[in-house]
Structure formats: structure tokens, C-alpha cells
Amino acid sequence: MEQDESRELLKLAAEVVERARRAGADVAEASARGGSDLSTRVRLGKPELVEEAGHHSISLRVIRAERVALTSTSDLSPRGIERCVADALMLAELSEPDPFAGPADPSLLAQPPFPELDLFDESLFKIDADRAIEQASIAEQAAFDFDPREAAAPLPRAPQWCDGSAFLNHGRLMEEAYNTEPIPDFETIPVMYQGASDDFLGASDDVPLPDEAHGIDFEGEFGVVCGAVPMGVTPDSPLGCIRLVVQINDWSLRTLGPREMKSGFGFLQAKPSTSLAPVAVTPDELGDAWSGGRVHMKLHVQWNDERFGEPDGAEMNFHFGELVAHAARTRRLAAGTIIGSGTVSNRARSAGSACIAERRIIEKIDDGVIRTPFMKFGDRVRMQAKFGDGGDGPFGVIDQRVVPAQRV
Numbered sequence: 001m002e003q004d005e006s007r008e009l010l011k012l013a014a015e016v017v018e019r020a021r022r023a024g025a026d027v028a029e030a031s032a033r034g035g036s037d038l039s040t041r042v043r044l045g046k047p048e049l050v051e052e053a054g055h056h057s058i059s060l061r062v063i064r065a066e067r068v069a070l071t072s073t074s075d076l077s078p079r080g081i082e083r084c085v086a087d088a089l090m091l092a093e094l095s096e097p098d099p100f101a102g103p104a105d106p107s108l109l110a111q112p113p114f115p116e117l118d119l120f121d122e123s124l125f126k127i128d129a130d131r132a133i134e135q136a137s138i139a140e141q142a143a144f145d146f147d148p149r150e151a152a153a154p155l156p157r158a159p160q161w162c163d164g165s166a167f168l169n170h171g172r173l174m175e176e177a178y179n180t181e182p183i184p185d186f187e188t189i190p191v192m193y194q195g196a197s198d199d200f201l202g203a204s205d206d207v208p209l210p211d212e213a214h215g216i217d218f219e220g221e222f223g224v225v226c227g228a229v230p231m232g233v234t235p236d237s238p239l240g241c242i243r244l245v246v247q248i249n250d251w252s253l254r255t256l257g258p259r260e261m262k263s264g265f266g267f268l269q270a271k272p273s274t275s276l277a278p279v280a281v282t283p284d285e286l287g288d289a290w291s292g293g294r295v296h297m298k299l300h301v302q303w304n305d306e307r308f309g310e311p312d313g314a315e316m317n318f319h320f321g322e323l324v325a326h327a328a329r330t331r332r333l334a335a336g337t338i339i340g341s342g343t344v345s346n347r348a349r350s351a352g353s354a355c356i357a358e359r360r361i362i363e364k365i366d367d368g369v370i371r372t373p374f375m376k377f378g379d380r381v382r383m384q385a386k387f388g389d390g391g392d393g394p395f396g397v398i399d400q401r402v403v404p405a406q407r408v
Contacts, residue, residue: 009034012076013058020062020085025092027063027103032056038127042136043285044394050129062088066097144279148396153200154246154280155225155336161197161274162327163221163250163340164190166318167311170345173361180261190318190326193266195250197338201275203398207251208405209272209377215254216375216402218303220354220383222295222313223248223340224320225280229333238324239293245286247277247299247385247395248340254357254374277383278396285394289387293319297393299344301354302382303375308359309352310386311344354383377404 009032020028034056041049058081059072069091073084127135165171168187175182183191201207209216225244233241256270283290289297295313302308318326323339344354349366353359360370375381380401385393 005034009056009058012081016058016060016081016085019081020060020088023085023089025062025064025089029061029103030058032058038129038132040129040132040136042133042140043287044391045137045140047133047136050133052129058084060084060088062092063101063103064089064092066099066101067092067095068098068101069095144394144396146278148202148278148399149204151204151278151396152202153276154244154278155276155338156200158197158200158225158338159334159336161195161200161338161340162192162323163195163223163274163342164192164318164323164326165342166190166316166320166323167342167345168317169315169347170343170355170358173345173358176361176365179258187317190323191342192323192326193271195267195271195274195340199273201273201400203275203278203396204400205275206401206403207272207275208403209251209253210405212374212376214256215252215357216379217252217254217356218301218354218375218381218383219248219250219252219343220299220301220311221248221250221341221343222246222297222299222385223276223338224324226324226333226335226337226339228335229324229328229337231328231330231332233325233328235319235322235325237321238328239319239321241324242283242293242320243335244280245283245290245295245395246280246338247383247393247398249275249381249383249398249400250340250343251275252355252357275398275400277385277398279394281394289393293321295341295385297385297387299354300384300386301352303356304379305382307352309354311346311351311354313341313344313385315346316341316344375402377402 013030013032016030017028036054039049039051056076057072057074058076061070069088071084071088073080171186171191223246224242225246227241227243229238229241251272251274253270253272257267260267260270289295294316298310298312300310320339327333327339343358345358349362356372356374359372363370363372383398385395387393
């Protein structure tokens with residue numbers, strides 16, 4: 001704020017106090033404010049918002065017969081000031097008396113000369129829109145310039161973790177893989193299991209598992225983190241409850257799965273700790289890639305540095321709102337609940353796969369023989385979501401190695 005402007009505001013504040021005293025206030029104090037705002041927003045290196053605005057306002061506190069009232073206005077015209085004073089005195093008449101609301105003893109107040117506290121940086125006046133965008137870009141980049149190998153999962157624990165099977169192509173292939181009967185209403189009612197939510201792995205953590213013979217498999221997915229969801233919500237309303245979007249590697253032990261499936265009690269030993277990519281983002285950060293409750297991004301998967309697949313999340317049959325509503329049909333979901341999409345899977349064989357089991361059953365169907373083994377200790381898997389133009393997604397990279405668990 002320029003010095004001339006400051007003096008004008010101080011003069012106006014003094015006039016307001018004097019006007020309030022003349023109108024009957026026992027005590028009056030006014031605060032005048034003025035300045036300008038410059039706001040910028042950058043998303044993924046691109047300017048999204050530049051907004052400039054100036055503002056002036058005055059606030060008035062009056063005490064009359066031990067009754068206190070506060071008013072403020074940004075209308076600094078004579079009529080606006082007159083109305084502000086009149087409103088303050090009228091509100092004071094409506095308030096309850098407060099014998100402790102009077103002004104402080106003058107002897108207790110600080111007296112000039114006042115020390116210079118150096119609270120204002122005059123270089124702020126030199127920041128224009130271009131400089132503000134530059135600063136915002138630097139800040140955004142700093143948020144992503146971190147070592148993901150040091151990052152834990154965005155949510156190391158959650159109230160609950162429910163994983164669906166929203167890509168029907170994958171579900172049908174898994175029926176063949178496990179030689180199970182078709183699930184009734186599979187195309188109209190989502191399939192979901194309750195996973196372990198107490199021990200999510202970081203994106204670069206080693207994955208300790210007990211035995212290679214268990215059929216170690218990765219599963220690339222997307223997921224959402226919900227706010228509180230009431231019981232019985234409709235499929236469209238939960239989209240407003242979604243707070244964050246995440247990228248997931250839902251580890252599976254395939255040789256343990258068939259027995260647990262047939263037991264009717266769902267997965268337990270077949271589902272060790274799940275991994276999350278380093279960064280969770282709000283849906284708006286995905287731009288057009290978040291549409292219809294789906295993540296329209298390709299999930300690029302590599303196994304031991306070789307291409308495995310890049311299926312697209314846009315082919316999700318049940319959107320996340322439907323999955324959340326399914327989970328909340330008979331119970332509330334606490335804030336922080338994570339809902340997974342299930343393995344990202346596309347009908348086109350050219351998209352590859354996001355899990356080994358799916359590739360194995362495709363080999364069996366197409367060629368009559370399974371050639372791809374499950375993972376061995378020392379194997380690595382890498383997963384990264386990318387936008388339609390090939391640009392890196394905001395979740396970061398899951399890059400993990402399978403290791404033997406320490407024997408207890």
C-alpha cells in the first residue's frame with residue numbers, strides 16, 4: 001500500500017470514530033484496511049488461474065452503556081460510512097451489557113515510539129502476474145521433486161480397504177483361471193472383497209513374501225479415498241464423497257486363492273499387504289482424465305524392465321461411485337476408506353495386462369499353453385499411470401522388488 005493511501009485510510013478511520021462518538025457511542029475504534037491481491041494457480045506446469053483484485057474496507061467497534069457491537073463495510077462513500085455507524089449503534093442497543101468490555105487502561109497500552117518489527121516486505125510490490133506464475137511453478141515442482149524411495153504410502157493405514165472387480169474383462173478371465181462358476185449378476189452388481197488396511201506398503205518398499213510357490217503376482221489398479229459416506233447412498237451421490245485418487249499395486253498369491261474363493265469367506269492369505277504410489281491427488285488435479293467416476297489414464301506396467309502392458313482405466317465397467325455405493329449399501333464408510341477398482345483390464349489383447357494371472361489365462365485361451373511363470377524372489381515390477389498425451393501422471397511410480405520374508 002502506498003504512503004498516500006495509508007494516510008487517507010487513517011484519516012477516514014479517525015473520521016469514523018468521531019462520527020460514532022457524535023452519534024452517542026461511549027467508545028469507538030475503527031480499523032481501516034487496503035491493499036491488492038494477486039492469485040495464481042499452476043497445475044502440472046501449466047498456468048490455470050491468474051486473478052488480481054484491489055480492496056478497501058473499514059471496521060467499527062462501538063461500546064454504548066456497556067453494550068458492544070461490531071460492523072464493517074467496503075463501501076467507503078459518505079453514505080456507506082453513515083450506514084456502517086448507524087448499524088453499529090443499532091446492534092449495540094440489541095446486545096447484552098458486558099461490564100468487562102470497556103477499553104483498556106491507557107497506562108497498560110504500548111506508547112510510541114513503536115519498534116520497527118520488519119513485518120512487511122516491500123519487494124512484494126514488484127511481483128507481477130508473470131513472476132507469480134513463475135513462483136507457483138517452482139513451488140509445484142518442489143512438491144514433486146522428492147525421492148519416492150523415502151516415501152511411505154500416502155495412507156500407511158486406513159479405516160478399511162475394499163477392492164472391487166470393476167473391469168469385467170478381468171473378472172471373466174479370472175473365472176477361467178480359477179475354474180469357478182460364473183458369478184450371478186456379475187454385470188450388474190459389483191464384486192468386492194475386504195482387504196487388509198493396517199499395513200500399506202510404500203511405492204519403493206521391498207515386498208517380503210513367504211514362498212515363491214504361492215504364485216506371487218502383482219495387480220495394477222486405481223483407487224479412491226473417501227470422506228464419510230452414509231449408509232444406503234445412491235450410486236451417483238458418492239462421487240461427491242471422493243476426496244483423493246490413488247494408484248495401487250494389489251499383491252496376490254495365486255495358488256492360495258482358489259481354496260479361499262471356494263470357501264465362501266473370501267480372500268485372506270491370498271492377499272498380502274497392498275502397495276500405494278507415492279502421491280494421492282484430488283480428482284480435479286487429473287483434469288479431463290477424471291471423468292464419469294473413472295480414471296482415463298493408461299497404467300504402464302513393466303516386469304523386470306520389460307513391457308508387460310498399458311491397459312486404460314477408461315474401460316472400467318462400474319465407476320467409482322457405484323463401487324462406493326455398493327460398499328455402503330448396509331454400513332457407513334468412515335472417512336479415509338479406500339476403494340479399489342480391481343485390476344485394470346482391457347478387451348484388446350494389444351493393451352497387454354496389469355497382472356500375471358491375466359496374461360497366463362490369455363496364453364491358455366489363445367495358444368493352448370501357459371508360458372509365463374509367476375514372480376521369483378529378486379524380481380521387480382514398475383507401474384506408472386500416464387495421460388493420454390503420454391505425459392507422466394501425478395501419482396509417481398511404484399517400483400518394487402519381491403524378497404523372501406524373514407523367518408520368525
